[in-house]
Amino acid sequence: MKRFLSASTAFVLLASVLAACGGGNSGSSGSAGASSSPGSSSPSSSSEAPAGNNSKEKVTINLWSFTDEIPNMTTKYLATHPDANVEFKTTIIATTDGAYQPALDQALAAGGKDAPDIYAAEAAFILKYAQGDASDYAANYADLGLTDDMVKNAGIAQYSVDIGSKDGQLKALGYQATGGAFIYRRSLAKDTFGTDDPTSIKNEIGPGWDKFFEAAAKLKAKGYGIVSGDGDIWHPIENSSDKGWIVDGKLHIDPKREQFLDLSKKLKDNGYHNDTQDWTEAWYADMSGSGKQPIFGFFGPAWLINYVMNGQVKDTIGDWAVTEPPTGFFWGGTWLLAHKDVAKDEAKKAAVADFVHWVTLDSSDTGLQTYWANGTMKEGEQGTKDSVASSVVMSNANGQIDLLGGQNMFDVFVPANANASGKNLTQFDESINSLWRDQVREYTAGNKSRDKAIADFKQQVKDTLDIASE
Template sequence: MKKALSFISALALLATATACGGTKSSSDQGNGDTGTSQSESSNGGGEKKEGKQTINLWSFTDEVPKMVEKYISLHPEFAEKYTVKTTIVPTTEGAYQPALDKALTGGGSDAPDMYCAEAAFVLKYTQGEMASYAAPYKDLGIDVDNEIKAADIAQYTVDIGSNNGNVVGLGYQATGGAFIYRRSVAKAAFGSDDPKTVEEKIGGGSNSWDKFFECAEELKGKGYGIVSGDGDIWHAVENSSPTGWVVDGKLNIDPKREEFLDLSKKLKDNGYHNDTEDWGDAWFADMKGEGSKEVLGFFGPAWLINYTLSQNCGSWKETGEKDENGDPIKELDTSIGTYGDWAVCQPPIGFFWGGTWVLANKDSKVKEGVGELIDWITLNCTQDGLQYMWANGTFDTSNPTKDCVASGTVLKMSNGEVDFLGGQNMFDAFEAGNKLANGKNLTPYDETINQKWRGQVRQYTAGNKSRDEAIKDFKQEVADELDIH
């Protein structure tokens, strides 16, 4: 089996803005070197044209803009009333948030009517310093409570997107985590690759790491690691803690997060992993089964399968053809490596990792149109909605990737069988993960604090610092950069 992919398609999510229909593009006329790009779906932008109203959409990738384009293509009556002007500012080098903040506070005709925020900073816009700009979904003409119930939206996404009891943001993607494991390693170590067997071995759903480390010892005796690096368990640790990094304006080290020091050291001292760092070459090598020892699996949501694991389990080769931009097209030869040698089961600890929330500006003059778009993206649980298309791989026929969505109703009516998992229906495990995830421990400072915490943990496990020194230095770094003590 082979999958074709443009050489730059993985990068396209960072900065590409495309438009549908009779688009007049103004790409590359953005703000200096921030990578900003703009496009106008339907005709015009900025001002009313031919009696239409403009909806200004801001995002950090082209994912939501493409959803809007899809809606416009399917609903010509919407295109007769509205034109959508898209501004995309990548999050690279921290460019997106300052640009979005400036646009929101500046107001006027160029202010965002609809905008996106990812998990790393979404609380700033739903509950933090920029939350005052977010419109309650009910003000957009959305029957919020009844639609959330009907769609069976994962609760953690609702918690994150709520402010004083009002929903101001929801996601379309669900990023509840599962344990994604190698079938061949499970067979060799346990005699079975059945998800129920592996789930029992690692303590799936137990809310404890005890059986996981018993399994790690068993795997070690047979020459395998249980995970690639300590980062593979971090998101489960982080997002299962009762409290976040900042409580009442003060730095808070939840006992479950402090325990990561001990869990990480236990993994390293006992040789239970390959001591890789996530997103590094060695981490990717473990996905292909080419690390210092083969590992059982990785913790992650469905997007980790679709956009990371599956892309690093085979061999990429140029086809000799080029895409519309003149870039070489590559294809993934899945006969090489570990593609298809994977399955998913429930993790020991419930967690989520990542996601995008969609918000509206309370001062928008086009709330009806914005509400129509947001409702279709985040709450429509019919076969005509975005989430059904997203879950079943029909959104983009050229890239029929199935992904986990926020609506449990949609997941139950969708086919989650994928070749990468040997034909397993991944939605069974991920729907359970979505329900276990906790959305009440985030803070607007998580991206910065997490980086500092994990750096100090690695210093400790490497033997460069004592446990107390690592904690002390972590507190000092947070105080120095964020003035949080």
């Protein structure tokens, strides 16, 4: 995600968001232990965890991440695995200033006893480590005893599997699910459409962008904008495209992504938005209803609700709901990979596999995702409820939150995760997306023609990444 901030409060907010969906800023090391995990509620299930480490010598797992989120999970893991025989040595390097990837690359290449055994990658660069230049360092999950049946039995969203796979071999999975929904104001829905029911609103705004813009016109007649800025529709457009930016080694502009030029201009020309940019004070203001015109909604995953909107909606808390978007998409997420060399040591292999399984595939009552979904990571304390990778867990979890007026958000995010696609990504997306969105804004602002914006975009990609156009 792009990070443009205009005030110290915005910086603090974004720091918490990055901890939830990628990013971070502190370092620590912790120790304690890894044993056999219960795997699933049925001991005979094919999703049962691999055998844990039963050797007498304690295993050290080198864990690398860009926030303290995964390292903090080790505390809960050890508390729920009292017979564990492992210690975690954590390295945390923030993604700010591009520091994490070069350090991780160097550590992976160096190998040896200090090499990362488990490492994290966020959506912006997971393709590099799961499918791209650095993918050869990653172990196949199957070589750790983590099977396709485990993935199936946990109901892991296919987009997450596709992103974490290379040549049919799974190399990475996440614990979050970041399929996107449309998050809208109930009061504005009632005033415009006569109802705030999510099923009815779903049919007002979609499926498809024609229906969405019909809704935008109805909202405008009432004095409301449908979204805050054009960035709000970019993620659904980007992730619903048929092909990614690179096809056969050349820059490819998918027709659905090219359409962003026209849809963005339509939003601006008709006053359907407040012309904000995401991650700015004006964007946050529209969450609280204090922008230049009331804004109907935002596109995003559960983390946008939990870690961004939750601190910004102010008096509009409870006046929000979620429904299915006009098209499926995802935004963000963190994946776990294991170094291929862990398979050379049976004790380390078992310990690494057990922890990775507990985080990414364990759908039992004592699996990480059950605690994560229900906000029960800290015993006796109600924490943040979040969408997780396992649809089995979410189907049994309580996703009701006050911001949504008590709506169970998991009723929407389970199908949202299933409708997202992970087949249109490349390892260059973060850079190319930034260039594309800048050119689209130049066009919609009237600073250049449509053809000129496309031509300049192609040239910038060539100059920046040395990738020629089709």
